[in-house]
Amino acid sequence: LFINTNNTVYTLNRDKKEILMWINNSINPNKIVSVDFVYSFSIFVTNNGDIYYDNGDENGRVDKWISNTNTFVNVMNVNSSCMSLFIDINDTLYCSMYFHDKIVKRYLNDSEMIPITAAGTGIHGSASNQFNHPWGIFVDLNFDLYVADCYNDRIQLFQSEESNGTTIVGEASSNNIISLKRPSGIVLDGDKYLFIVDSDNHRIIRLRSNDIRCIIGCGGEGSQSHQLSKPQTLSFDSYGNIFITDIYNDHIRKFDFLPNSCDNSSIVQSVYSSVLTENHPRYSRIDFDLSNYYFEAIQMNVNESRYHTLNINSSIDTYVYMYTENFYPSDPHINLILKNDNSFGEDQFEIRTVLQSTTANILVVTTFDPNVTGAFSIIVSGINSVTFERLCECL
Numbered sequence: 001l002f003i004n005t006n007n008t009v010y011t012l013n014r015d016k017k018e019i020l021m022w023i024n025n026s027i028n029p030n031k032i033v034s035v036d037f038v039y040s041f042s043i044f045v046t047n048n049g050d051i052y053y054d055n056g057d058e059n060g061r062v063d064k065w066i067s068n069t070n071t072f073v074n075v076m077n078v079n080s081s082c083m084s085l086f087i088d089i090n091d092t093l094y095c096s097m098y099f100h101d102k103i104v105k106r107y108l109n110d111s112e113m114i115p116i117t118a119a120g121t122g123i124h125g126s127a128s129n130q131f132n133h134p135w136g137i138f139v140d141l142n143f144d145l146y147v148a149d150c151y152n153d154r155i156q157l158f159q160s161e162e163s164n165g166t167t168i169v170g171e172a173s174s175n176n177i178i179s180l181k182r183p184s185g186i187v188l189d190g191d192k193y194l195f196i197v198d199s200d201n202h203r204i205i206r207l208r209s210n211d212i213r214c215i216i217g218c219g220g221e222g223s224q225s226h227q228l229s230k231p232q233t234l235s236f237d238s239y240g241n242i243f244i245t246d247i248y249n250d251h252i253r254k255f256d257f258l259p260n261s262c263d264n265s266s267i268v269q270s271v272y273s274s275v276l277t278e279n280h281p282r283y284s285r286i287d288f289d290l291s292n293y294y295f296e297a298i299q300m301n302v303n304e305s306r307y308h309t310l311n312i313n314s315s316i317d318t319y320v321y322m323y324t325e326n327f328y329p330s331d332p333h334i335n336l337i338l339k340n341d342n343s344f345g346e347d348q349f350e351i352r353t354v355l356q357s358t359t360a361n362i363l364v365v366t367t368f369d370p371n372v373t374g375a376f377s378i379i380v381s382g383i384n385s386v387t388f389e390r391l392c393e394c395l
Contacts, residue, residue: 001234001235001245001252002044002235003235003236003237005238006023007024008021008022008023009235009237009243009252010045011245011252012053014040017034017037018033019033019035019043019051020032035063035065035072037053037054037059038055038057038059039057041054041084042082043085049067050064050065050066051064052093053065053085054081054083054085056079056081060078060079060080061075061076061077061078062074062075062076062085062093062095075113076106077115078097079100080097080098080100081097081098082097084096084135084136084148084185090143091107091109092108092139093107093108094145096134096136096137096147097134098133098134101120101121101122101123101132101134102117102118102119102120102121102122102134103120103134103145104117105118118158119158119163119165128164128166128167129164129165131149131152132150133149133150134148135149135184136186136233137186138186138188142160143160143161144159144160145157145160146158146168146188147186148183148186149170150183153181153183154170155169155170155173155194155196168194168207169183169194169212174210178198178214178338178340180196181198181201183198184197184231185199185232185233185234187234187235192208193208197231197233200230201217202220202222202228202229202230202231203216203218204216204234213351214352215352216244218307218352218354219324219355219356219359219361220324228244229248231245231247232247233245241255267382267383268381268385269381270381270385270386271377271378271379272377272388274296274298274365274377274390276366276367276372277294277373278373280294280295281295281329282294283329283330283332285321286339292371293366295364295365295366296365296366296390297327297362297363297390297391298388298389299360299389300362300363300380300386300387300388301361301386301388302382303357305354305356305358306354306355306384307355307382308352308353308380308381308386309352309380309381310351310353310363311378311381312376312377312378312379313377314374316367316372316375316376317372318365318367319340319366319367320339320365321336321338321363322338322339322351322361322363323335323336323337323360323362323363323364324337324356324360324361326362327362327364327391335362338353355380363378365378
């Protein structure tokens with residue numbers, strides 16, 4: 001999936017070996033280009049309309065369709081499919097070699113057709129200079145390379161000309177509040193927000209500095225208008241709308257940017273207050289063995305499925321988990337959507353997620369350290385009000 005500066009949408013039809021183009025918000029493709037490729041994975045379009053596409057599966061190359069002459073030329077020789085393509089501001093073409101665990105690049109004005117390695121060793125692993133099936137790539141204006149390291153469940157950042165990367169999202173990073181599962185796409189916008197296609201979690205994650213949150217598909221996999229099922233790539237148009245290839249739903253989904261979404265004049269706040277005491281039930285929260293964490297489970301009910309922001313006000317160091325349908329203290333991994341700690345400042349949290357009207361939204365409040373008690377208040381902000389119900393912790 002690719003969207004150019006004129007808001008033309010480009011994508012590939014692998015079965016029919018076609019490049020499809022949608023112009024001026026049309027529902028049906030305005031133009032179809034027949035292409036001789038074998039199961040192409042990626043596409044990139046330059047400002048002059050030339051289309052670069054993966055043709056590496058059997059043909060071992062990246063090709064270009066020249067828009068003004070309607071001709072095809074080879075632009076890079078590779079011995080693998082390119083799961084993602086990117087051309088930086090210096091006219092350097094990058095290819096993520098998913099099956100060879102490295103990223104290669106070629107300066108397009110060079111006569112040499114063989115690329116050089118930009119990152120990775122070609123041997124899969126989890127070291128800072130290795131990948132395990134790299135997928136989406138993005139190169140910023142400083143020529144820093146971002147890589148969705150798919151099977152390592154992390155996002156790697158390689159500073160320009162550096163061979164060792166830094167994990168900016170994943171278990172080894174400081175932003176490990178949200179766990180990724182097979183990330184496949186990545187885009188950096190003009191405001192330095194990083195958008196991640198968290199494919200096997202069926203959602204889109206947004207990151208900037210220490211602010212990381214789910215923004216689309218936060219309620220779990222599905223086919224409803226706010227849900228995704230195996231998303232793979234994303235792209236933005238010039239208005240800030242997000243387009244996502246939703247693979248298992250056989251759709252390209254568009255999520256509109258709402259320019260007045262930051263207008264707080266219509267925001268309703270709903271508040272739930274309680275106290276964790278020694279009379280509360282205890283359990284073993286995720287990643288801990290001892291059953292010495294007090295908790296309270298709260299169901300949040302809404303009349304319409306919409307995004308809400310959840311904050312906490314408390315003097316104790318809280319830890320929060322979100323579940324759908326049911327919460328089972330004996331196995332807290334079941335139905336888990338997300339977990340959060342300290343993303344709203346010292347010892348507090350903030351979550352932005354969709355609260356569903358068709359299924360239970362369960363918030364479990366516990367503490368970072370065991371055997372801690374104290375008061376807390378949960379503030380839920382959104383267009384509509386939220387009602388709360390404390391659940392019996394007997395499941």
